Amino acid sequence: MTKGLNVHTSSRKLQSGVSVLAFLSLGLLTAPAMAQTAPVDPVQTQPAVAPQAAINIGRIRVEGNERIDSQTIISYLPVQVGQPATPLAIDQSVKTLFRTELFSDVQIVMNGAEMVVSVVESPIINQVVFEGNSALSKDKLREEVTIRPRGVFTRAKVQADVQRIIELYRRSGRISATVTPKIVELPQKRVDLIFEIDEGVKTGVSSMNFIGNKAFSDSDLSSVVVTKKSIWWKFFSSNDNYDPDRMDYDREQLRKHYTNRGYYDFRVVSSVAELSPDRKDFAITYTLDEGEKYNFGRVTVKTENDKLNAQNLERVIPFKNGDLYESDLIEKGVDNLTFAAGSAGFAFVDIRPRDEGNPQDRTVDVTYNVREGARVYIDKIDVVGNGRTLDRVVRREMLLSEGDAYNKALLERSKMYVNALGFFKDVEIKEVPSATADKTNIEVAVTEQPTGELSFGAGFSSYEKFIFDVGITERNFRGRGQNVRARISTGSIQRNIDISFTEPHFMNRDVQAGIDLFSSALDYSEYTSYKSESNGFGLRLGYSLNGYSLLRLRYNLRSDDLSYGTTSTQCDDLIYSCGTGVTSSVGYTLSFDRRNDFVQATRGWQAIARQDFAGLGGDVKYVRSELEAHWYYGFRKDMILHLQGLAGNITPFGGDAVRINDRFFKGGTTFRGFENAGIGPRDQSSTYALGGQTYAIGTVELGIPNGLPEQYGLKTALFVDFGTLGGVDDRLKMSGSTVNTNIVDDMSLRAAAGVTIRWKSPMGPIQFDISQVLSREDYDKTETFRFSQSTQF
Numbered sequence: 001m002t003k004g005l006n007v008h009t010s011s012r013k014l015q016s017g018v019s020v021l022a023f024l025s026l027g028l029l030t031a032p033a034m035a036q037t038a039p040v041d042p043v044q045t046q047p048a049v050a051p052q053a054a055i056n057i058g059r060i061r062v063e064g065n066e067r068i069d070s071q072t073i074i075s076y077l078p079v080q081v082g083q084p085a086t087p088l089a090i091d092q093s094v095k096t097l098f099r100t101e102l103f104s105d106v107q108i109v110m111n112g113a114e115m116v117v118s119v120v121e122s123p124i125i126n127q128v129v130f131e132g133n134s135a136l137s138k139d140k141l142r143e144e145v146t147i148r149p150r151g152v153f154t155r156a157k158v159q160a161d162v163q164r165i166i167e168l169y170r171r172s173g174r175i176s177a178t179v180t181p182k183i184v185e186l187p188q189k190r191v192d193l194i195f196e197i198d199e200g201v202k203t204g205v206s207s208m209n210f211i212g213n214k215a216f217s218d219s220d221l222s223s224v225v226v227t228k229k230s231i232w233w234k235f236f237s238s239n240d241n242y243d244p245d246r247m248d249y250d251r252e253q254l255r256k257h258y259t260n261r262g263y264y265d266f267r268v269v270s271s272v273a274e275l276s277p278d279r280k281d282f283a284i285t286y287t288l289d290e291g292e293k294y295n296f297g298r299v300t301v302k303t304e305n306d307k308l309n310a311q312n313l314e315r316v317i318p319f320k321n322g323d324l325y326e327s328d329l330i331e332k333g334v335d336n337l338t339f340a341a342g343s344a345g346f347a348f349v350d351i352r353p354r355d356e357g358n359p360q361d362r363t364v365d366v367t368y369n370v371r372e373g374a375r376v377y378i379d380k381i382d383v384v385g386n387g388r389t390l391d392r393v394v395r396r397e398m399l400l401s402e403g404d405a406y407n408k409a410l411l412e413r414s415k416m417y418v419n420a421l422g423f424f425k426d427v428e429i430k431e432v433p434s435a436t437a438d439k440t441n442i443e444v445a446v447t448e449q450p451t452g453e454l455s456f457g458a459g460f461s462s463y464e465k466f467i468f469d470v471g472i473t474e475r476n477f478r479g480r481g482q483n484v485r486a487r488i489s490t491g492s493i494q495r496n497i498d499i500s501f502t503e504p505h506f507m508n509r510d511v512q513a514g515i516d517l518f519s520s521a522l523d524y525s526e527y528t529s530y531k532s533e534s535n536g537f538g539l540r541l542g543y544s545l546n547g548y549s550l551l552r553l554r555y556n557l558r559s560d561d562l563s564y565g566t567t568s569t570q571c572d573d574l575i576y577s578c579g580t581g582v583t584s585s586v587g588y589t590l591s592f593d594r595r596n597d598f599v600q601a602t603r604g605w606q607a608i609a610r611q612d613f614a615g616l617g618g619d620v621k622y623v624r625s626e627l628e629a630h631w632y633y634g635f636r637k638d639m640i641l642h643l644q645g646l647a648g649n650i651t652p653f654g655g656d657a658v659r660i661n662d663r664f665f666k667g668g669t670t671f672r673g674f675e676n677a678g679i680g681p682r683d684q685s686s687t688y689a690l691g692g693q694t695y696a697i698g699t700v701e702l703g704i705p706n707g708l709p710e711q712y713g714l715k716t717a718l719f720v721d722f723g724t725l726g727g728v729d730d731r732l733k734m735s736g737s738t739v740n741t742n743i744v745d746d747m748s749l750r751a752a753a754g755v756t757i758r759w760k761s762p763m764g765p766i767q768f769d770i771s772q773v774l775s776r777e778d779y780d781k782t783e784t785f786r787f788s789q790s791t792q793f
Contacts, residue, residue: 054084054085054086054087055084055085055110055112055113056082056083056084056085056113057079057080057081057082057083057084057085057113057114057115058081058112058113058114059081059113059114059115060074060077060080060081060114060115060117061114061115061116061117062074062117062119063116063117063118063119064118064119064120064121065119065121066121066188066189067121067124067189068102068119068121073097073117073119074117076096076097076100077093077096077097077117078092078093078096079092079093079115085110085115090108090110093108093117094106094108097117097119101122101152101154102121102122102152103119103120103121103122104120104121104122104123105118105119105120106118106119106120107119121189122152122153122154123152123153123183123185123189123190123191124150124151124152124153124189124190124191125147125148125149125150125151125152125153125190125191125192125193126149126186126190126191126192127149127192127193128142128145128147128148128149128192128193128195129192129193129194129195130142130194130195130197131194131195131196131197132196132197132198132199133197133199134199135169135172135174135199135202136168136169136172136199140168141165141168141195144161144164144165144168145161145164145165145195146160146161146164147161147193153183153191153193158181158193161195162179162181162195165177165179165195165197166178166179169197169199169200170243171243171245172202172241173202173203173204173240173241173242173243174199174200174201174202174203175200175203175242176200176201176203176279177197177198177199177200178197178198178200179195179196179197179198180195180196180197180198181193181194181195181196182194182196201279201280202241203241203242203275203279203280203281203282204230204240204241204242204280204281204282205227205228205229205230205240205241205242205281205282205283205284206229206230206276206281206282206283207229207283207284208222208225208227208228208229208284209283209284209285209286210222210285210286210288211285211286211287211288212269212287212288212289212290213288213290214290215258215261215263215290216257221254221257221286224250224253224254224257225250225253225254226239226246226249226250226253227239227240227242227243227246227247227250227284228240230281242273242282242284244273247271247273247284250271250286251268251271251286254266254268254286254288255267255268256327256328258290259325259326259327260326260327260328261293261324261326262293262294262295262324262325262326263290263291263292263293263294263325264291264292264294264325264357264362264364265289265291265292265294265357265359266288266289266290266291267288267289267291268286268287268288268289269287269288269289270285270286270287271284271285271286271287272284272285272287273285292359292362293324293325293362294325294357294362294363294364295322295323295324295325295362295363295364296319296320296321296322296323296324296325296363296364296366297321297358297361297363297364297365297366298321298365298366298367299314299317299319299320299321299365299366300314300365300366300367300368301313301314301317301337301367301368301370302367302368302369302370303369303370303371304370304371304372305370305371305372308341308349308370308372310370312340313337313340313341313368313370316333316336316337316339316340317333317336317337317368318332318333318336319333325364330353330355330366331353333353333366333368334351334353334368337349337351337368337370338351338408338409339408339409339412341370342407342408342409342410349370349371349372350370350371350372351368351369351370351371352368352369352371353366353367353368353369354366354367354368354369355367375405375438376405376406376438376439376440377403377404377405377406377438377439377440378400378401378402378403378404378405378406378439378440378441378442379402379434379436379439379440379441380402380434380441380442381395381398381400381401381402381441381442381443381444382432382441382442382443382444383395383444383446384443384444384445384446385445385446385447385448386446386448386479387448388448388476388479389423389424389446389448389476389479389481390479390480390481393421393423393476393479393480393481394418394421394444394446396505396510397414397417397418397420397421398414398417398418398444399411399413399414399417399547400414400442406440411429411442412429413547414429415427415428415429416596416597416598417598418444418446419597419598419599420598420599421476421481422451422475422599423446423448423449423451423475423476423481424446424447424448424449425447425448425449426445426446426447427444427445427446427447428444428445428446429442429443429444429445430442430443430445431443451474451475451476452472452473452474452475453471453472453473453474453475454470454471454472468489468490468491469487469488469489469490470487470488470489471485471486471487471488471489472485472486472487473485473486473487481504481505482501482502482503482504483500483501483502483504483514484500484501484502485498485499485500485501486498486499487499493522493523494520494521494522494523495520495521495523496518496519496520496521497518497519497520498516498517498518498519499516499517499518500514500515500516500517501514501515502514502540506541510543510544511541511542511543512540512541512542512543512552513539513540513541513542514539514540515537515538515539515540516537516538516539516540517536517537518534518535518536518537518538519533519534519535520532520533520534521533521534522661531562531563532560532561532562532563532660532661533560533561534558534559534560534561534661535558535559536556536557536558536559536583537556537557538554538555538556538557539554539555539556540552540553540554541553541554542589548592548593548594549590549591549592549593550589550590550591550593551588551589551590552588552589552590552591553586553587553588554586554587554588554589554612555584555585555586555587556583556584556585556587556612557582557583557584557618558582558583558584559580559581559582559583560580560581560582560583560659560661561580562579562580562659562660562661579659581618581619581620581659582617582618582619582620583614583618583619583620583662584614584615584616584617584618585612585613585614585615585616585618586612586613586616587610587611587612587613587624588610588611589608589609589610590608590609590610591606591607591608591609592606592607592608593606594606595630595632601630601632601640602632602633602634602637602640603632603633603634604631604632605629605630605631605632606629606630607627607628607629607630608627608628608629609625609626609627609628610624610625610626610627610628611623611624611625611626612624614662615653615654620656620659620662621652621653621654621656622650622651622652622653622656622658622662623650623651623653624648624649624650624662625648625649625650626646626647626648626649627645627646627647627648628644628645628646629644629645630642630643630644631643631644638703638704638705638706638715639702639703639704639705640702640703641700641701641702641703642699642700642701642702642703643698643699643700643701644698644699644701645696645697645698645699646695646696646697646698646699646723647695647696647697648664648694648695648696649693649694649695649727650662650663650664650693650694651693652729657729657731657732658693658728658729660690660691663690663691663692663693663728664680664691664692664693664694664695664725665677665680665689665691666678666679666680666695666697666723666725667679667781668786669786670697671697671721671723671750671752672719672721672752672754672756672769672771672786673721673752673753673754673771673772673773673782673783673784674750674752674773674776674780674781674782674783675781675782675783677689677691677781678780678781678782678783679724679725679750679776679777679780679781680692680695680725680726680745681725681726681727681728681743681744681745682743682744682779682780683742683743684742684743684744684779685742687779689781690728690732690743690745691728692725692726692727692728692745692747693726693727693728693729694725694726694727694747695723695724695725695726696723696724697721697722697723697724697725698721698722698723699719699720699721699722700719700720701717701718701719701720701756702717702718702719703715703716703717704716704717704718713759713760713761714757714758714759714760715757715758715759716755716756716757716758717755717756717758718753718754718755718756719753719754719755719756720751720752720753720774721751721752721753722749722750722751722752722774722775723749723750723751724747724748724749724750725747725750726745726746726747727745727747728743728745733745744777744779746777748775748777749775750773750775750776750777750780751773751774751775752771752772752773752774752782753771753772753774754769754770754771754772755769755770756768756769756770757770766787767787768785768786768787769785769786769787770784770785771783771784771785771786772784
């Protein structure tokens with residue numbers, strides 16, 4: 001049987017406390033929560049009944065308890081055996097037991113020297129049930145309430161959860177929602193708690209009105225605020241209802257919009273939400289005072305430290321005299337000054353900007369007061385949230401250790417390094433107060449994400465028909481930051497197998513070491529009877545030169561078997577391209593990275609130089625050189641310009657020619673709009689690519705807004721790829737003493753433009769490339785569509 005909370009369940013008289021069952025008789029919980037009054041503290045309304053005389057307690061006896069041990073109850077009491085049982089002591093004992101929330105009724109009486117503690121234990125909640133809800137799911141409501149099954153039932157907790165539910169409905173636009181809690185009594189002092197919900201009618205926004213705006217239209221300002229007008233076809237909108245908290249946020253958004261466009265004196269005079277007579281919609285009206293446009297006036301930096309040059313600091317401020325006033329630039333100036341001082345060795349600075357408007361000439365003078373703060377040292381660094389990754393993997397990316405002086409600039413860069421590991425979805429570094437005044441604790445809070453990746457790709461082309469690629473990668477093997485990869489790529493023409501292992505801190509030093517095993521095969525027999533097989537291994541070492549540059553060293557040993565046709569005579573026709581040989585090479589990679597983020601850069605640049613020298617033993621001699629450069633500029637979060645340049649050359653020495661498998665092949669993912677090996681020198685008689693000794697490729701890519709919410713994970717970009725590839729050995733172009741006209745080698749311009757779509761799907765990242773070739777040679781192999789996909793685990 002279901003009972004309201006106002007049902008009388010006990011007529012027992014309270015002597016030293018008030019039973020929770022008597023609470024139910026007050027009838028305060030049966031009315032809808034909107035009409036509820038503040039709860040009455042039973043401890044204050046019913047004082048304990050104390051004995052007439054203060055005598056020493058000889059024995060304490062507990063009765064009425066079923067679940068809670070008597071000794072546990074006695075341990076809660078502020079008085080014990082041998083102490084006087086004063087009225088004050090008994091009163092405090094009653095209150096203490098009530099505060100545990102374990103009891104609905106407490107009585108303490110003295111029977112001679114024996115103290116008798118009679119208790120009625122609070123009911124245990126069996127289950128929490130929600131009835132009448134449709135707009136909000138039960139899971140959403142369960143997340144909001146604090147009462148849980150197997151918890152103790154108290155009236156205060158029920159009242160608090162009722163208010164939480166009502167507030168949740170209010171934020172979703174249902175201001176008339178009511179919640180009535182009820183209980184179902186069960187055996188063994190258990191209860192089911194039922195929240196009966198009347199959701200009421202959802203209130204929308206009939207209109208968004210702006211009064212006093214001249215510089216910006218109503219439609220402009222409507223796009224600034226988060227609250228939107230209710231429109232019937234906006235099914236998934238959650239911001240088209242009245243929410244006072246959201247209106248406060250909208251006021252701040254309007255202020256930012258105006259003050260970042262020169263309106264220094266702007267203010268929101270009032271914001272009013274009027275409910276329509278039918279109580280279905282609100283009309284929201286903002287009254288604005290725009291004021292006049294201002295420019296920045298004098299910009300001054302004042303410092304108390306002679307070692308911090310004020311004139312040098314002024315150079316990093318992102319605005320100057322005469323620029324249009326933007327409020328956000330003032331805070332950006334604080335950040336720039338903080339990092340500038342930190343880079344100069346002064347991490348402990350207190351920077352306080354002060355702006356002063358001059359209505360006469362409509363300028364804003366800004367003064368930055370830079371003061372050296374108290375020196376603080378790092379007491380302890382804690383890493384939290386890393387259930388799988390070992391602490392040392394995170395700590396070795398930190399540029400600060402326990403005992404070092406606190407440095408905000410180094411902490412921010414440490415955060416970037418930890419995030420660049422790719423092991424964590426989110427990284428937050430914050431200060432935690434220490435027990436010592438001149439010390440602080442650092443907490444590195446991380447949220448782990450999948451680091452294993454099962455990837456596959458498939459494609460079709462008129463040249464290679466079908467391509468399939470599958471690989472497995474674990475970037476955080478055993479939680480030690482080690483990288484293990486195995487990949488197989490196969491198609492009708494080529495096959496590649498490679499296995500690699502990387503230890504980021506070899507022998508516990510800041511040295512990266514790795515080994516690679518690989519095997520590849522090309523089969524052009526369908527077209528030219530050309531085949532190749534390569535097997536080998538490589539060793540790698542890398543270490544940081546400073547915070548922005550990295551040097552990697554490598555050694556590779558490879559055995560190649562290149563054949564053409566079935567007889568050695570046929571192979572002699574391509575003597576500079578085929579045969580059996582061993583390549584032994586050493587090389588290095590030198591990289592410089594000044595991006596603001598290693599994962600998703602929006603500013604900065606990166607440059608990489610690579611060189612390999614073959615001839616340290618083996619049968620092949622050459623020098624291979626490559627350059628790579630990137631530049632990023634973000635106009636906004638979803639509009640980032642990325643410029644990329646790639647160039648390479650391979651030059652033989654000692655009379656050797658460059659074998660076909662050492663030449664450069666471009667196309668596919670390296671030059672969109674063309675197939676793999678789709679551009680460059682080609683034998684027209686067999687239509688297969690010969691590869692080139694020199695290439696240069698440029699890319700311009702601009703991210704563009706697609707109008708979709710960020711949580712969909714879809715990003716789009718426009719791109720243009722342009723470049724050239726060519727330069728085979730002249731001896732390859734000869735057939736005896738005559739020129740082989742079938743060998744074409746035009747280092748002409750190739751170009752393609754198109755759209756790239758990247759989707760972080762539930763199955764893993766997917767990329768689509770749709771291309772239109774702008775410039776090509778007749779013998780090039782083109783494609784208009786390519787996709788690839790990977791799945792994380």
